[in-house]
Amino acid sequence: MTVTLLMDASCLVQYATSVDVRSIALGELVSAAGEDPEAVVGVPATCLAVALDSAQVAPDQMRELVSLFVNPHVRLLGGPLAVTFIQAVVALGVSAQVADLLLCAAEHEDAMVLTFDPVVVGAFEPSARGRVLDLGRDW
Amino acid sequence: MKRVTVSLPDDIADRLEAVGNVSAYVAEALRAKMDDRTLRQVMEDRGLRITDSGVDRAREYLQRRRTQWQDQKASGR
Numbered sequence: 001m002t003v004t005l006l007m008d009a010s011c012l013v014q015y016a017t018s019v020d021v022r023s024i025a026l027g028e029l030v031s032a033a034g035e036d037p038e039a040v041v042g043v044p045a046t047c048l049a050v051a052l053d054s055a056q057v058a059p060d061q062m063r064e065l066v067s068l069f070v071n072p073h074v075r076l077l078g079g080p081l082a083v084t085f086i087q088a089v090v091a092l093g094v095s096a097q098v099a100d101l102l103l104c105a106a107e108h109e110d111a112m113v114l115t116f117d118p119v120v121v122g123a124f125e126p127s128a129r130g131r132v133l134d135l136g137r138d139w
Numbered sequence: 140m141k142r143v144t145v146s147l148p149d150d151i152a153d154r155l156e157a158v159g160n161v162s163a164y165v166a167e168a169l170r171a172k173m174d175d176r177t178l179r180q181v182m183e184d185r186g187l188r189i190t191d192s193g194v195d196r197a198r199e200y201l202q203r204r205r206t207q208w209q210d211q212k213a214s215g216r
Contacts, residue, residue: 005201019186027182027189028197034178035198041178064185071181112205127215130208133201 001075003042003108005033009097010117011135012043012051015068016061022116025139029114034073042108043069045078046086046100077104098123105131 007030014023030041052062068074082103089099098120105113105124115121116136124132147155158164179189 015185024187024189024193025197027179027185027187028193029201031177031179031182031189032194032197032201035194067184068181071178073178112201112208127211130204130211133204138200 001040002036002038003075003077003104003111004036004039005030005041006077006101006104006108006111006113007041007043007047008101008113008115008117008120009047009050009054010120011114012048012065012068013054013056014116016051016057016064022135022139026114026135029133029135030074034071039073041074042077042104042111043074044097044100044104045076045082046097048076050095050097077107094123095119 011026014026033039033041048065051057051065057065069076078100082100086096086099086103089102090096094102101113101120102123105111105128111131113120113124113132114135115132116134118134118136121129121132121134155161155164179194182189
């Protein structure tokens with residue numbers, strides 16, 4: 001499985017709640033990544049959980065999020081080892097979704113990270129920030 | 140309904156031996172593979188109008204940022 005992009009909770013919330021220019025830009029990026037039949041857009045499971053739990057996402061919009069995962073090019077990432085790692089990092093004061101995102105980024109070192117959230121951008125070391133596409137700043 | 144003979148790698152053949160209805164199992168797997176709804180169509184179902192020029196722009200952006208990042212990694216900065 002080649003993960004080419006990682007989407008965080010802010011991207012999922014944006015996707016579910018709006019059809020504005022930022023959502024279209026996100027859709028274009030995900031569509032471009034999905035042109036490669038072997039490519040997968042990965043979503044750390046905790047990021048989906050955070051998005052679904054977000055007060056910004058209304059119940060009828062949750063369907064939009066879930067429908068995204070019907071497509072084989074979008075996969076949930078994570079597993080038992082991830083849970084252990086996340087618990088350890090959360091104990092250090094980092095949010096669970098950021099911990100999961102960092103873990104997935106470490107596991108898929110060629111994947112770029114999509115986010116609208118400055119906290120997520122800041123969670124990456126300066127040396128790794130080049131892989132973080134700060135859509136909040138770029139769009 | 141047609142009968143088809145195929146050659147498969149050993150690991151897949153072994154897996155199929157454990158399956159009750161091989162034909163149904165294979166048909167379901169192939170149907171999933173044949174679901175040719177692209178991500179773009181999924182987005183458009185969502186109400187996001189994705190254009191060719193937009194996807195071209197996104198592809199160039201991704202390539203440029205990926206190249207920049209690879210260069211950054213290679214230089215150790």
